[in-house]
Amino acid sequence: MHQTVPRPVDILAFPDVQLLDVAGPLQVFATANDLARAAGLPPPYLPRVVAREGTVSASAGLGLVACPLPAADQVCDTLIVAGGWGVHEAARDPQLVEWVRSRSVHARRTASVCTGAFLLAAAGLLDARRAVTHWTRCAELAARFPAVRVEADPIFIRDGDIWTSAGITAGIDLALALVEDDLGRAPALDVARHLVVFLKRPGGQAQFSTALSLQHAGERFGELHAWIAEHLASDLSVSVLADRMGMSERSFVRHYRAQTGMTPARAIERMRLEAARRLLGDTRLSVKRVAARCGFGSEETMRRGFLRALGVPPQTYRDRFTGAGHTPGAHP
Structure with a gap:
């Protein structure tokens, strides 16, 4: 009216x-x-x-x-x-x-x-x-x-x-x-x-850039981010990351959040989501296989991450935004 x-x-x-x-x-x-x-x-x-x-x-x-x-x-x-x-x-x-x-x-x-x-x-x-x-x-x-x-x-x-x-x-x-x-x-x-x-x-700024403000973390965490990107399917717990930085867990979390504006867990999820989006768009791997490669642990965990960040589940994202499609049975 x-x-x-x-x-x-x-x-x-x-x-x-x-x-x-x-x-x-x-x-x-x-x-x-x-x-x-x-x-x-x-x-x-x-x-x-x-x-x-x-x-x-x-x-x-x-x-x-x-x-x-x-x-x-x-x-x-x-x-x-x-x-x-x-x-x-x-x-x-x-x-x-x-x-x-x-x-x-x-x-x-x-x-x-x-x-x-x-x-x-x-x-x-x-x-x-x-x-x-x-x-x-x-x-x-x-x-x-x-x-x-x-x-x-x-x-x-x-x-x-x-x-x-x-x-x-x-x-x-x-x-x-x-x-x-x-x-x-x-x-x-x-x-x-x-x-x-x-x-x-559909989605947020995350669909346009991986980890968003991580680029502003400076040299202190730059090498860590590069290492994370190459080990997305590995154990990326706070204890592991803090150990790599030679810091206590509490100090690591405090300094990381101060420089990036987010928690380590949130940053890792975004990096995993970006990797998953690339695989969904560039390959014909099944959603389950993509979830495993990107370190989500399960297809359902990745699905919840996609819904939070992009508002759509992985298969819908593939169908709507990439045009890659998935042939059932191909590269399971």
């Missing part, structure tokens, strides 16, 4: 903003308006790009004409903070940070796209909340803002009235979720179909 008064949506931009962080969500709301008008209904949204400068240049080189920052207490339904290379400079601007903090108080909900989470965190809006950002920046976000409960895998996270999303195109997923929350599944699905995207993308 459409409301009669359009919801104001502010998308905050700044110099060196990521273009798709702005354009993706903006187009979702614009398309919702287009489809409403086509159905003879009032447009549900009043979206606009706002910035301190009248024109900001995106990191892609395209100039964006923006509206001036409105008064923090001006009526606003949704505040969306984009990300990009310029977000750290924006987060060092005390006036902009204060505007985001105050604007959020007067908005029904606040969201970030990609590294826009850093600006929300600088404003204190993510303290004690679950949040996500681009997978290459999760460890950095966790290290710089330890009060934030960073999760590396979800495409987007809603924690109360604060929403955060993963990298770049995940802003589209986020905006579609906002539309669904406002208008219901059917209108949101119409928007997704019009844009030729998933309404709810």
Whole structure:
């Protein structure tokens, strides 16, 4: 059901903003308006790009004409903070940070796209909340803002009235979720179909990168990760890993989590899942054989891991995403 008064949506931009962080969500709301008008209904949204400068240049080189920052207490339904290379400079601007903090108080909900989470965190809006950002920046976000409960895998996270999303195109997923929350599944699905995207993308960031923020663990655990990748079917208990690092189990777990943003068990599961996805896509090994090679212990354990990380079981993943297929009886 459409409301009669359009919801104001502010998308905050700044110099060196990521273009798709702005354009993706903006187009979702614009398309919702287009489809409403086509159905003879009032447009549900009043979206606009706002910035301190009248024109900001995106990191892609395209100039964006923006509206001036409105008064923090001006009526606003949704505040969306984009990300990009310029977000750290924006987060060092005390006036902009204060505007985001105050604007959020007067908005029904606040969201970030990609590294826009850093600006929300600088404003204190993510303290004690679950949040996500681009997978290459999760460890950095966790290290710089330890009060934030960073999760590396979800495409987007809603924690109360604060929403955060993963990298770049995940802003589209986020905006579609906002539309669904406002208008219901059917209108949101119409928007997704019009844009030729998933309404709810299967899986999380894990489907795009192995172990995600492990790349940010530095040299200290780099060799360990290489060894793990070559021994996925071996005993990878904390005691074994700690012994290889010459550390106590307690110290190992503490330092590992501090540098990677996840537990050793979680990291190993992701590495095993990545290896399993490769085997499902590149070979015709049975699911059972893939599970054994990747160290899951059983087919059911791997199945539960796939459902947690990707939302689909292994065979469905193979059928839907790889096209490899499996001939019954071949390479059991």
